[in-house]
Amino acid sequence: MNTSLFKIDWERASETFFIKDDELLALLAPFTQEPIQSCFLMGSGCANANYKVIFRSGLTVLLRIYLRDQFALSREIQIHQLVQDKIPIPKIHYTDSSFKNLAYPYAIMEWVEGELMRDVIVKGSTTDIVECAFSAGKLLNQLRHIPFQQAGFFNPDLSIQPFSADHTLDALFNLCCNEPIIAHYLGDSLLQALADYIKEHAFLLLDQTKANLTHADFDPSNILVKKHNDTYQIAALLDWEFALADSYLLDMGLFLRYSHRLPRIYQDSFIQGIEDKAESLPAHWQTRIKLKELICLLSLLYDNRHQTRPNMKKDVKRLLEDIVIV
Known part of the structure; x- marks a missing residue:
C-alpha cells in the first residue's frame, strides 16, 4: 500500500487508548x-x-x-x-x-459494513477509482446544500462562533513564521514561496458569502463504501469531530489533497460528481481550494508544533511544496 497517500503513515496525535x-x-x-x-x-x-x-x-x-x-x-x-x-x-x-x-x-x-474508500482507491482499478470519486462528489454536493447563516466554528448546540481575524490565512501564516520550530522546519525558501503565493491569491478568499455544513476531514479515510449492483456507493461518512460552517471548497481541497499523486481520473470523476446536478463550480475553484488547503496544512503544523509526529510533518511539508513551488 502506498503510504504517501491519505495519511496512511501519520502518527496518532495521542497515545493509543486501551480499555480494560x-x-x-x-x-x-x-x-x-x-x-x-x-x-x-x-x-x-x-x-x-x-x-x-x-x-x-x-x-x-x-x-x-x-x-x-x-x-x-x-x-x-x-x-x-x-x-x-x-x-x-x-x-x-x-x-x-x-x-x-x-x-x-x-x-x-x-456498525456499518463496508470498506474504507482510501483502501479501495489505493489498491483498486481505474473503474473502482472512478466509482468512488464520483460518489464522493455527489455526497459533497449534498453537504453543499445544507446551509448556515454564517461561517464559523460550531458550539456544542451547533450555534455559530464566527471566525475572527485570527483565523484568516494571513494571520495563520504569520503565526507559523513567528514560531521558531515551524520556521526552521519549513526553511526560508518554502516560507518565501508561501508568502508570495498567499500575497498573489489570498483575495480569492474575501468574497465568501455563503456557508454550508463542512465536514472538514472529508477524505477517503473517513468514507465507507460498499458495492451495490456491482458499483461502489457511499455506505457512510464518518468522524464529524472537526465539522464547522464554511465553504464546500474546504472539503473539496481535502478530498483532492493527494490528487496529484493519483490518476487524473480521480479528480475528474470527483468534479463530475459535484456537478452531476448541473451545478457548476465557481471561477478559480482550483486556486481557491488550494488556499483552503494552505489553511488546513498550516493549522496542522501549528497545532502539532510541540508534538513528535515526523511522518505527518514530513508529509505536510511536501504537500505545501506541491502547492506553492512550481
Missing part, C-alpha cells in the same frame, strides 16, 4: 448486557479510540471514545440529527458525557 475489560462492560451496560464475543481496537484514526464490539447474538456496534475534545460528542449528536435523513451516516444508539464510568465522553454507534 471491566471498563468495557460498564460502558456497554446501559445499552445492552448481552455477553460479548469479541472486541477489537480499530487501527484507523489519528486521535480518538474506536472499538468494534461483537456480541454473542451477532449484534455488532462501534464504541467511539472522544479523547481529543470533550465537546465533540455533543456536536456530533446535533450534526447527526441535522443530516440523518439527508446523507448516509451511522446511527447513534447511546451516548454518555457524564464521565461516571470513563474520563472521556463516548458513544455506541451502529
Whole structure:
C-alpha cells in the first residue's frame, strides 16, 4: 500500500487508548448486557479510540471514545440529527458525557459494513477509482446544500462562533513564521514561496458569502463504501469531530489533497460528481481550494508544533511544496 497517500503513515496525535475489560462492560451496560464475543481496537484514526464490539447474538456496534475534545460528542449528536435523513451516516444508539464510568465522553454507534474508500482507491482499478470519486462528489454536493447563516466554528448546540481575524490565512501564516520550530522546519525558501503565493491569491478568499455544513476531514479515510449492483456507493461518512460552517471548497481541497499523486481520473470523476446536478463550480475553484488547503496544512503544523509526529510533518511539508513551488 502506498503510504504517501491519505495519511496512511501519520502518527496518532495521542497515545493509543486501551480499555480494560471491566471498563468495557460498564460502558456497554446501559445499552445492552448481552455477553460479548469479541472486541477489537480499530487501527484507523489519528486521535480518538474506536472499538468494534461483537456480541454473542451477532449484534455488532462501534464504541467511539472522544479523547481529543470533550465537546465533540455533543456536536456530533446535533450534526447527526441535522443530516440523518439527508446523507448516509451511522446511527447513534447511546451516548454518555457524564464521565461516571470513563474520563472521556463516548458513544455506541451502529456498525456499518463496508470498506474504507482510501483502501479501495489505493489498491483498486481505474473503474473502482472512478466509482468512488464520483460518489464522493455527489455526497459533497449534498453537504453543499445544507446551509448556515454564517461561517464559523460550531458550539456544542451547533450555534455559530464566527471566525475572527485570527483565523484568516494571513494571520495563520504569520503565526507559523513567528514560531521558531515551524520556521526552521519549513526553511526560508518554502516560507518565501508561501508568502508570495498567499500575497498573489489570498483575495480569492474575501468574497465568501455563503456557508454550508463542512465536514472538514472529508477524505477517503473517513468514507465507507460498499458495492451495490456491482458499483461502489457511499455506505457512510464518518468522524464529524472537526465539522464547522464554511465553504464546500474546504472539503473539496481535502478530498483532492493527494490528487496529484493519483490518476487524473480521480479528480475528474470527483468534479463530475459535484456537478452531476448541473451545478457548476465557481471561477478559480482550483486556486481557491488550494488556499483552503494552505489553511488546513498550516493549522496542522501549528497545532502539532510541540508534538513528535515526523511522518505527518514530513508529509505536510511536501504537500505545501506541491502547492506553492512550481
